[in-house]
Amino acid sequence: MWGGLALLVLSIVLGAMQRKSSAYVSDIVVAIEPLEQGNFLISEEDIPKLLEVRFAQPLTTFPVGEVNIERLERVLEEDPFVKSAEAYVDAQNRVHIEIVQRKPLLRIIDNNDLNYYLDIAGEQMPPSTHYAARVRVVTGNLPPYEAHIISRGDNLLADVFELNELLRRDEFLDALVEQIYVNKRGELILSPKIGQQTILFGRFQNAADKLQRLKDFYREGLAYKGWQAYESFDLRYAGQVVCKKR
Structure with a gap:
C-alpha cells in the first residue's frame, strides 16, 4: 500500500515539474539597485x-526549462553599466532579475575628445543616456585607456585615479576640488568649486603632503585676506603654499 502511494506522489511531482518546465516564461520582473x-x-x-x-x-x-539562468546572468554582466546580476524563476514562471549597477567615480575627457567614466575599480565605462553622473571631471593630456592601466600604476591616468581616491577620503577636499587638468608636462592643475583660483599641484609625488598643505591653507591662511585676493596657489614647493595675488 505504502509503496503504491509513494509511486503516486512521485508521479504527481514529476508531472508538475514537467508541466512547469514546458510552460513558457510568463513575465520578466526587473529590480535595479539605484546609485547613491x-x-x-x-x-x-x-x-x-x-x-x-x-x-x-x-x-x-x-519554455521555462530552456532558460539558462547562469548564461542569462553572464549576458547581463557583460553590459557596461551592470556590476552584478542575479536571476531566478518563481512559481508563476516569472523570471526575476536583480541588478547592481557599476558606480562611476571620475569622468575623463582627453585631448582626443574621448569621453568616458572610470568606476570604483578603475575600469572604463561609457556615458549613460539615462543619467550624467555628477563626479569629478579630468581633462587634458592623458594616455589612452587600456585594460589594467590603473592597476599598473605607472602612468598619468593611474596618478589621477589615485589622487581622486585621496580627495574622496577627505570630506573637505572632496567638496573643494571640482576638476583636474593634466598639462603637457604631466603636471596636475586643480580647479576649486569656490573661487576662480588655479591650484598648481605639480606631479603626483608627495600627493598626501600637498593636499594637507592645501587643506591647512584654506582653513587658516585664507582667513586673513579671503580667496578672492589670489589668482593661484602653488603646491609644487616643499613645505609651503606659494600664492600669486591678482
Missing part, C-alpha cells in the same frame, strides 16, 4: 530589450 543619489544608468525597460537582442527572441517565448 537614487539615479539609474540603465533602466528596467532596457533589460528585456538587451536579452531579446542577445537571445534572438523575447525571453517570454522560451
Whole structure:
C-alpha cells in the first residue's frame, strides 16, 4: 500500500515539474539597485530589450526549462553599466532579475575628445543616456585607456585615479576640488568649486603632503585676506603654499 502511494506522489511531482518546465516564461520582473543619489544608468525597460537582442527572441517565448539562468546572468554582466546580476524563476514562471549597477567615480575627457567614466575599480565605462553622473571631471593630456592601466600604476591616468581616491577620503577636499587638468608636462592643475583660483599641484609625488598643505591653507591662511585676493596657489614647493595675488 505504502509503496503504491509513494509511486503516486512521485508521479504527481514529476508531472508538475514537467508541466512547469514546458510552460513558457510568463513575465520578466526587473529590480535595479539605484546609485547613491537614487539615479539609474540603465533602466528596467532596457533589460528585456538587451536579452531579446542577445537571445534572438523575447525571453517570454522560451519554455521555462530552456532558460539558462547562469548564461542569462553572464549576458547581463557583460553590459557596461551592470556590476552584478542575479536571476531566478518563481512559481508563476516569472523570471526575476536583480541588478547592481557599476558606480562611476571620475569622468575623463582627453585631448582626443574621448569621453568616458572610470568606476570604483578603475575600469572604463561609457556615458549613460539615462543619467550624467555628477563626479569629478579630468581633462587634458592623458594616455589612452587600456585594460589594467590603473592597476599598473605607472602612468598619468593611474596618478589621477589615485589622487581622486585621496580627495574622496577627505570630506573637505572632496567638496573643494571640482576638476583636474593634466598639462603637457604631466603636471596636475586643480580647479576649486569656490573661487576662480588655479591650484598648481605639480606631479603626483608627495600627493598626501600637498593636499594637507592645501587643506591647512584654506582653513587658516585664507582667513586673513579671503580667496578672492589670489589668482593661484602653488603646491609644487616643499613645505609651503606659494600664492600669486591678482
